[in-house]
Amino acid sequence: MLDPVARVRRFNRAVTSAVGALDSSFLGRGRPLGAARVLNAIGHGRSDVAEIRDYLGLDSGLMSRLLRSLEDEGLIETAAREDDARRRMAKLTRAGRREFAAYEALSNAQADGILAQHSQAEALLAAMDLIASALTRERISLDEVDPQSEEARYCLGEYYAELGRRFKQGFDVSLSRDPDAKDMRRPRGTFIVAMSDTLPIGCVGLKGTDHGYAEIKRLWVAPAARGLRLGRRLMDAAEAAARGLGITLLRLDTNSALPEAGQLYRSTGWREIPRFNDDPYPDLFFEKQL
Amino acid sequence: MLDPVARVRRFNRAVTSAVGALDSSFLGRGRPLGAARVLNAIGHGRSDVAEIRDYLGLDSGLMSRLLRSLEDEGLIETAAREDDARRRMAKLTRAGRREFAAYEALSNAQADGILAQHSQAEALLAAMDLIASALTRERISLDEVDPQSEEARYCLGEYYAELGRRFKQGFDVSLSRDPDAKDMRRPRGTFIVAMSDTLPIGCVGLKGTDHGYAEIKRLWVAPAARGLRLGRRLMDAAEAAARGLGITLLRLDTNSALPEAGQLYRSTGWREIPRFNDDPYPDLFFEKQL
DNA sequence: AACTTCATCTGACTAAAGTCAGATATCATG
DNA sequence: CATGATATCTGACTTTAGTCAGATGAAGTT
Structure with missing residues (x-):
């Protein structure tokens, strides 16, 4: 049964x-x-x-x-x-x-x-999104887009909303070091969106800095796309883009309220390092040599 | 989007x-x-x-x-x-x-x-169950079955498991007044299971007593079938069965940790009454004149 | 026994989908 | 400009699905 x-x-x-x-x-x-x-x-x-x-x-x-x-x-x-x-x-x-x-x-x-x-349409739609993403898994494409494009802005909006739900103290974008969009455009960096049949379902930003390393920012996977190992695919794509740009050292910060992210970093060659910025939200810091 | x-x-x-x-x-x-x-x-x-x-x-x-x-x-x-x-x-x-x-x-x-x-198969399956139930909504049948049949026992098992999750103190069947299966068989009462294409997705019991009323027990709707107004259909079927058995007064008990149940009863002509048994779990009691 | 009803089968047909070999026109390239 | 590759079109064909009228034989009814 x-x-x-x-x-x-x-x-x-x-x-x-x-x-x-x-x-x-x-x-x-x-x-x-x-x-x-x-x-x-x-x-x-x-x-x-x-x-x-x-x-x-x-x-x-x-x-x-x-x-x-x-x-x-x-x-x-x-x-x-x-x-x-x-x-x-x-x-x-x-x-x-x-x-x-x-x-x-x-x-x-x-x-x-x-x-x-259906009196709980949102639950039904969430289930449909989940299944549609799972069934079209092989057709998910990772596209480099402008960080100010509609797709990118949609992903970032969802990402911030989710941080607001997951952080006990909520999340206010303006308090975070908002990366300048310029730093996430070639040649300093890039921004990658995962698309499933016209619907953006994940993103990651690669942000250039002047400190001898680049940062991974804004890694997000839509709830409907979790379980498809899309986070790993996005990270791989971001690292490949970094290599292509001649970047040899990557850093990122994250929060222990996002355990699946920490686990992903640890299992893909990232090494925990001491705090390297004064952003109020992150409490975990990682580095990876390419 | x-x-x-x-x-x-x-x-x-x-x-x-x-x-x-x-x-x-x-x-x-x-x-x-x-x-x-x-x-x-x-x-x-x-x-x-x-x-x-x-x-x-x-x-x-x-x-x-x-x-x-x-x-x-x-x-x-x-x-x-x-x-x-x-x-x-x-x-x-x-x-x-x-x-x-x-x-x-x-x-x-x-x-x-x-x-x-998919690395989160259970979430995917839950989404599929939800959608299958929604799409086959018109084909959900309510069948009177023996309370010890396989379908009934499956529903009751799921029901108890859910109470265990929802009650702060957990739920132990043996502490509850376990209705004798005999009391939920005709002519004293009945047991109704909602079936969606071979899968049981809800149930309700009508339990005869010797106190001049019958009780509604074990109302349960599978998580995948919520939003289809199946609870109401099950209650309607139980009340119709009670009328057919010549029963004129119904009672039931429930718990405030199940708010959707209380709301259903209140909106379908049930009246809150004082405690009428010493079962440790319920804290809300209702009555309905047929 | 005569009838009606019913489930299945048969023959004759149509529509839709798909296959395949070549015809035709255009493009890319040495 | 000859040659081969490419995109589309045409004609001839097959398979599958489906429709419909009537035949056959059994069951139920009066």
Whole structure:
């Protein structure tokens, strides 16, 4: 009754029928699923035909016919690419945008329906985030971004909110040595965000200093992404970036209220050292020679 | 970035591709999905042809042909039912059992694979339970069972474990007035279990007494099923059963460490009354006239 | 016994999805 | 500019899924 594999399989059954229900509601728009999928891919901003084909896993002949049927319906227009006339681009016509909006409305209504009948929607969403991150694990990408980009700011906001919850005395960003964004841009440093299908789920900053070392800052993994060993992947990426920048010594500070962080550092070659700054929050300090 | 609907849809995408991957691994056994589904339904103990057809939503013509193709492969045998020769029963042959086991192995391997790459498998499983319960909400059935049945004993075990976690002083079943199972069987009372696709996710007991009232006992909802208003459904079912047994007055006791229970009682017509027993755990007592 | 109802099966059909070999046009390169 | 690589398209085909009308035989009803 409590066999883990049986629980996963119960989940599979539940989810298969929910997904099937969405598919049938799509059929209600009088178009086969294949054509609907292509239309939706285009609506979601994919325009390169080869890219869509690859994304949907379609044969080139089938893809060509599906495009033709959407064109005959007046929903899309295709044109050869200017820089390479072999490739084609597809885009929605006005009617296509209307039809795409109708599919979006169906998807949104289904999502809404699931949420609406649950009185603890936030718990349900957290569970969905956790599972989505676990299932798309191999597709999580680590991207270097500007520390002031939307993705980076979202991660930092979540990071500060979490420190506020975990520190007994709360957390006030303005009291911490807020790293100048400039120091986390190349060539002094960098900022790395982990993305799972458009959702940022983790980050780490590498901050250059003038003291002969660089600092690791703002290591954060979204609650939904914990257990995927993403913290380690982010640290590896930050260390690799540091090596690429010619940095040979790294330091970081952390707090004993974040035991999983301390454990990660200890298990990956970091050595505890005495306090090296007067920031009020950290009480643990580490160093690593690259 | 945090729109709830967008989060549900990200979940949908993640799960669709995982389900699709399992389907393609099933195709690897050289049999179309339709036939594989029928074989698996039979392997999972469904033998009545009409029941399988209904479960899989198949047309009778299609069903007949799929059965024939499995028979031609030597995987199943069908026979008319003894009590009604119009109906047919299907069962696996030896080769069919082997083939079914191969499908089971694929399903189990997929489930294992998801779990294995996650270092916090219990959190992942809890999330899956939550979602499976939410998605199969309409298919949750309330069944009257014997209080000593496997399902009932599972629920009670979970219930006691939860009390142990929630009461500051812990919980020891032997100190509580353990209701005699006889008192929770018809005609004195009953025991109701909420089932979601073979998994018990909640229970409630109606216990007859000789004092002119019956008691509601052991109301429990699995953590994964909270938010589905299952507590209320269980209470409604228990009250309906009480009415059917000619009971006109109900009492129950609870503890202020379970605030959601107290709130449920207050909002459904229960009236707080003075202590009516000397059980050491409860500190809140309610009564309801039917 | 004659009827209606029911579960299953058969034949004839359609739609959708997918496969594959070549045709066509364009691009990159020596 | 000839050559090979690349992206898309076309035609011919197969498989799978599904629909529907009617046949068959058994069960239930009057």
